[in-house]
Amino acid sequence: MSTVQSPARRPSIRRRLSSRSWRRTVAFYTFIAPWLIGFVLLTVLPLVLGFLTSLTNYDGLNLANIKFVGLRNYTRAFADIDTRFSLGRTLTWSALNMPIWMILAFILALLLNRDVKGQGVFRTLYYLPSVIPVVATVWVWKIFLDRNYGLLNAIISLFRPGTAIPWLSTHALLGLTAIAVWSGLGWGMVVFLAGLQGIPDELVQAARIDGANSWQVFRHVTIPLMTPVIFFVLVNGLISSFQQLVLPLLLAPTGMNVPPPRSSYLYMIHTYRQIFVYQRFGYGTALLWLLFIVIMIVTLLVFRTERYWVYSEAAVGEEGR
Amino acid sequence: MMVGETRFRFRKVMQRPASYAILILVTCLISLPVVWFLLTALKKDIEYLSYPIRILPEVAQWENYVKVFTTGGFSFSKYAWHSLFLALSFSILTSFTSAMGGFAFARFQVPGRDRLFTIIIALLIIPAIVTVIPQFIVFSRLRLTNTYWPWILWGLTASPFHIFLFRQFFLSFPSELEDAAEVDGCGPFRVFWSIFLPNAKAALATSFIFNFTWVWGDYFTPMIYLSDAKTTLAVKLATSYLDPKGHALYTITLAACVVYTLPLIVMFFLGQKYILKGMVTSGLKG
Numbered sequence: 001m002s003t004v005q006s007p008a009r010r011p012s013i014r015r016r017l018s019s020r021s022w023r024r025t026v027a028f029y030t031f032i033a034p035w036l037i038g039f040v041l042l043t044v045l046p047l048v049l050g051f052l053t054s055l056t057n058y059d060g061l062n063l064a065n066i067k068f069v070g071l072r073n074y075t076r077a078f079a080d081i082d083t084r085f086s087l088g089r090t091l092t093w094s095a096l097n098m099p100i101w102m103i104l105a106f107i108l109a110l111l112l113n114r115d116v117k118g119q120g121v122f123r124t125l126y127y128l129p130s131v132i133p134v135v136a137t138v139w140v141w142k143i144f145l146d147r148n149y150g151l152l153n154a155i156i157s158l159f160r161p162g163t164a165i166p167w168l169s170t171h172a173l174l175g176l177t178a179i180a181v182w183s184g185l186g187w188g189m190v191v192f193l194a195g196l197q198g199i200p201d202e203l204v205q206a207a208r209i210d211g212a213n214s215w216q217v218f219r220h221v222t223i224p225l226m227t228p229v230i231f232f233v234l235v236n237g238l239i240s241s242f243q244q245l246v247l248p249l250l251l252a253p254t255g256m257n258v259p260p261p262r263s264s265y266l267y268m269i270h271t272y273r274q275i276f277v278y279q280r281f282g283y284g285t286a287l288l289w290l291l292f293i294v295i296m297i298v299t300l301l302v303f304r305t306e307r308y309w310v311y312s313e314a315a316v317g318e319e320g321r
Numbered sequence: 322m323m324v325g326e327t328r329f330r331f332r333k334v335m336q337r338p339a340s341y342a343i344l345i346l347v348t349c350l351i352s353l354p355v356v357w358f359l360l361t362a363l364k365k366d367i368e369y370l371s372y373p374i375r376i377l378p379e380v381a382q383w384e385n386y387v388k389v390f391t392t393g394g395f396s397f398s399k400y401a402w403h404s405l406f407l408a409l410s411f412s413i414l415t416s417f418t419s420a421m422g423g424f425a426f427a428r429f430q431v432p433g434r435d436r437l438f439t440i441i442i443a444l445l446i447i448p449a450i451v452t453v454i455p456q457f458i459v460f461s462r463l464r465l466t467n468t469y470w471p472w473i474l475w476g477l478t479a480s481p482f483h484i485f486l487f488r489q490f491f492l493s494f495p496s497e498l499e500d501a502a503e504v505d506g507c508g509p510f511r512v513f514w515s516i517f518l519p520n521a522k523a524a525l526a527t528s529f530i531f532n533f534t535w536v537w538g539d540y541f542t543p544m545i546y547l548s549d550a551k552t553t554l555a556v557k558l559a560t561s562y563l564d565p566k567g568h569a570l571y572t573i574t575l576a577a578c579v580v581y582t583l584p585l586i587v588m589f590f591l592g593q594k595y596i597l598k599g600m601v602t603s604g605l606k607g
Binding site for chain 1: 337343355357371419432440449481537538559575578
């Protein structure tokens with residue numbers, strides 16, 4: 001009896017073990033089920049449908065008139081003067097916005113990284129603009145940059161009487177940059193500051209003992225050690241600046257049927273108008289996919305440059321060998 | 322060494338006033354637009370629209386803040402309620418479901434986990450814009466636009482960013498916690514509910530504040546999804562208040578924006594240590 005039972009017990013233990021791991025697998029998938037279902041239904045499905053839509057002439061209403069047009073929406077995008085113009089605007093805007101934003105955020109982080117009392121208070125103050133919701137931010141800057149009644153032109157008028165620079169129309173890209181930089185400073189600053197605080201003190205001390213002055217420490221210790229963080233901020237900033245839509249939309253003088261000034265006619269504004277103003281869903285989703293491809297290419301290019309300027313301990317170790 | 326250190330400290334003392342001067346100057350520069358904004362919100366429209374400009378209001382128009390609730394042809398409180406309802410329901414739901422996801426990714430070694438986690442990481446980088454509009458098309462075909470269901474569904478389906486946040490947080494929990502609970506016969510759901518969740522207040526606060534701030538401030542989603550009667554404060558305040566004749570009431574609109582922003586400022590001050598820490602976790606370990 002006992003000899004019969006003992007081999008039977010072994011599989012039962014194994015079964016119990018495997019049933020434990022089985023139960024944990026079930027538990028894992030139950031816990032992530034909300035996200036997983038959402039990922040399939042609210043991300044993958046729309047992506048696929050979005051791509052299929054981009055191959056049709058869908059107008060948002062009639063499924064009866066829908067026609068498969070192949071890649072025509074894509075070829076049309078290349079021929080569309082407005083599309084090329086708006087892509088150019090987005091590139092200009094990124095080239096203007098990104099360096100100013102990153103440099104200012106870095107300077108703020110450097111200022112806060114000193115050993116002064118009340119550092120936390122200033123960090124909070126500098127972060128506050130990022131807390132203000134976008135609609136209120138745009139009002140703040142609309143009245144600050146107003147051509148006639150704005151404070152900025154009034155201040156400039158002290159030196160050059162009668163200044164009335166149209167920051168929000170002819171030079172809308174400048175106004176836009178000011179707003180985006182101002183409200184984005186907080187995030188960049190906090191991330192840079194965390195990076196700066198991660199630089200080991202011994203390295204700075206060692207450089208000082210070797211006779212390095214502040215600039216040399218900054219140039220040869222701080223900057224190289226910060227490159228991974230700079231890289232991270234750069235990639236994130238580029239991706240979001242290519243998708244900028246809400247700021248120019250809100251700055252547009254009246255309503256959504258009037259396009260924003262040519263200066264801030266960004267790619268996403270163009271796309272948005274194709275879909276929501278002209279009901280060209282097929283063409284609009286094609287434009288979205290093209291932007292996606294552009295962003296991916298730019299991101300990959302940035303990643304390609306990584307090894308030339310981003311410091312990594314592994315690489316230095318290899319060189320040392 | 323000693324000499325070097327003394328000199329270092331001496332330089333530090335000398336640098337202090339200069340440091341403060343710079344920090345205060347930067348504070349002034351950054352807050353200048355906001356100060357101008359707050360001053361203008363206390364003016365009459367005629368004062369704001371006078372040229373050359375005047376810095377201070379002749380008499381501070383505190384009643385602008387009363388008029389926020391009484392003029393403009395729409396009910397500020399009604400739209401504030403819409404914003405509050407959407408922000409609260411979304412953030413409570415998504416904080417909870419994301420905590421579940423984060424717990425699963427942090428504490429379970431099961432097949433398929435690492436591949437799914439790669440998807441989470443990829444979703445953090447992939448531009449959101451390719452999904453936002455197609456998602457809208459799907460919801461409008463399901464006739465769920467102009468309802469609050471999309472926010473509930475987004476809340477129920479968690480967010481990759483917050484799953485990531487909770488995962489980082491739960492990774493730091495000692496494994497003895499679970500082992501002890503398991504010996505006592507607790508299943509994974511009990512472990513999550515009575516051990517991990519109660520100890521995750523910091524992460525829950527971070528996640529809640531982030532989500533609440535996002536929905537409260539979001540302009541684009543309610544603008545495309547909701548009709549004028551159902552929309553949120555963000556959309557209503559994007560255009561100015563109007564008097565019965567249809568003329569813009571600027572300074573009252575500005576006062577309304579101040580009232581609209583205030584809850585977020587209060588929330589930020591209450592939870593700032595969580596927020597800044599959460600941002601660094603999400604930023605640097607990604």
